[in-house]
Amino acid sequence: MVIDSDIQSALEFKGFKRSPLQLYIHIPFCIHKCHYCDFNSHVRDEPPWHAYQQALICELEYWSQQDPFHGRSLHSIFFGGGTPSLAPASLIADVLAYAKSLFGFEENIEISLEANPGTVDMQAFQGFYDAGINRLSIGAQSLDHKELQWLERIHNNDDVYKAIAAARSAGFDNINLDLMYGLPDQTVQQWQQTLAAALSLNPEHLSCYQLTVEPHTKLAVRHASSPYALPDDAASLQFFHQTRQDLSAAAYTAYEISNFSKAGKYCRHNDGYWLYHDYIGIGAGASGKWDKHDGGTYRYSNHRMPEKYIQKSTAGWHAISSDESLNQQQAAAEAVWVGLRRKEGMDDDWFSQRFDRPIASYFQGELQPWLDDEKLIWNDRRLQLSGSGIVLADAIAGSVIQ
Numbered sequence: 001m002v003i004d005s006d007i008q009s010a011l012e013f014k015g016f017k018r019s020p021l022q023l024y025i026h027i028p029f030c031i032h033k034c035h036y037c038d039f040n041s042h043v044r045d046e047p048p049w050h051a052y053q054q055a056l057i058c059e060l061e062y063w064s065q066q067d068p069f070h071g072r073s074l075h076s077i078f079f080g081g082g083t084p085s086l087a088p089a090s091l092i093a094d095v096l097a098y099a100k101s102l103f104g105f106e107e108n109i110e111i112s113l114e115a116n117p118g119t120v121d122m123q124a125f126q127g128f129y130d131a132g133i134n135r136l137s138i139g140a141q142s143l144d145h146k147e148l149q150w151l152e153r154i155h156n157n158d159d160v161y162k163a164i165a166a167a168r169s170a171g172f173d174n175i176n177l178d179l180m181y182g183l184p185d186q187t188v189q190q191w192q193q194t195l196a197a198a199l200s201l202n203p204e205h206l207s208c209y210q211l212t213v214e215p216h217t218k219l220a221v222r223h224a225s226s227p228y229a230l231p232d233d234a235a236s237l238q239f240f241h242q243t244r245q246d247l248s249a250a251a252y253t254a255y256e257i258s259n260f261s262k263a264g265k266y267c268r269h270n271d272g273y274w275l276y277h278d279y280i281g282i283g284a285g286a287s288g289k290w291d292k293h294d295g296g297t298y299r300y301s302n303h304r305m306p307e308k309y310i311q312k313s314t315a316g317w318h319a320i321s322s323d324e325s326l327n328q329q330q331a332a333a334e335a336v337w338v339g340l341r342r343k344e345g346m347d348d349d350w351f352s353q354r355f356d357r358p359i360a361s362y363f364q365g366e367l368q369p370w371l372d373d374e375k376l377i378w379n380d381r382r383l384q385l386s387g388s389g390i391v392l393a394d395a396i397a398g399s400v401i402q
């Protein structure tokens with residue numbers, strides 16, 4: 001239960017250098033719930049677009065009045081889901097216009113929208129482009145028809161090709177493709193064919209994640225009763241390394257463990273999460289986080305059910321369902337945890353400024369075994385995962401986060 005005085009104290013700070021400010025907007029509606037999905041997505045015959053737009057507007061208004069955000073313009077915006085491409089372009093345009101009027105936009109702001117290839121056509125893309133979206137993230141997941149059917153996606157492989165062509169025609173010059181590997185019975189060679197097909201579409205960015213069986217999904221229930229042939233640890237490593245090898249050969253930089261971009265086309269918004277930037281999250285189930293003046297971090301999550309979210313937000317108050325405050329030690333651990341995901345690693349000068357002391361003064365004992373083992377390296381003033389340490393990122397992060 002949120003106590004408003006706690007929120008207020010988390011909002012109070014003075015003389016603290018702020019990070020760039022990001023805005024995440026969650027659109028929770030989908031046409032069908034894919035069986036592997038554990039995102040906050042909900043199927044509704046007729047999504048209540050008008051009410052949802054009003055709720056987003058109310059929440060923007062609320063956050064714009066809070067102290068941490070006074071005088072700060074937006075560095076990046078990301079419409080995620082769910083399926084943001086189901087939303088009317090007018091909703092996207094109106095929410096963006098309102099956000100701009102309240103906060104202002106930095107010059108060259110990045111504004112991304114996730115699009116499901118089964119929900120878009122030329123007209124939809126043109127509407128999003130005209131609304132101000134300048135980066136598309138297309139949830140292809142695979143370019144193999146059978147794999148897409150197994151994933152229960154509503155699109156087929158042709159839809160992905162059509163979506164890219166329509167996006168280019170609408171004017172988009174910054175496109176990401178989301179892909180998934182490690183599907184049941186999939187071989188590394190089959191995955192390489194998917195990668196090659198994706199590269200033929202010349203996207204500026206690729207996100208490649210391994211399928212995971214998340215608890216409480218339909219897939220988890222099915223897998224428990226009749227296990228799928230999913231890759232073991234050794235096979236998972238093969239997929240991981242082959243992905244990096246093939247995308248490196250195609251001149252994509254692995255700027256984060258699972259994210260690859262052409263020069264200068266990294267996702268500024270997602271990179272901000274790994275750089276521990278402040279962000280406001282609006283919409284059902286969205287979360288936000290910002291630095292507190294005492295060195296800690298405040299974090300909140302909204303109500304997940306769209307109807308509850310709409311009710312709370314349009315009442316003229318926040319829609320928070322849970323929150324927590326991290327002290328400086330906990331926040332420092334979290335910053336290392338996310339920062340090590342970046343190819344550039346964690347900048348000790350930034351860390352020392354943000355957390356008063358260098359990384360080693362917090363975590364020398366936890367990090368030393370990884371340094372001795374050369375899974376972690378110091379590169380000038382940056383702490384980075386080594387080539388052999390990158391597959392141990394979670395274990396290394398786990399050693400500091402406890």
Ligand code: SF4
Pocket residue numbers: 029030031032033034037038039041081082083116139
């Ligand atoms: S389209 Fe995406 S968000 Fe919607 S159910 Fe499928 S995986 Fe989940």
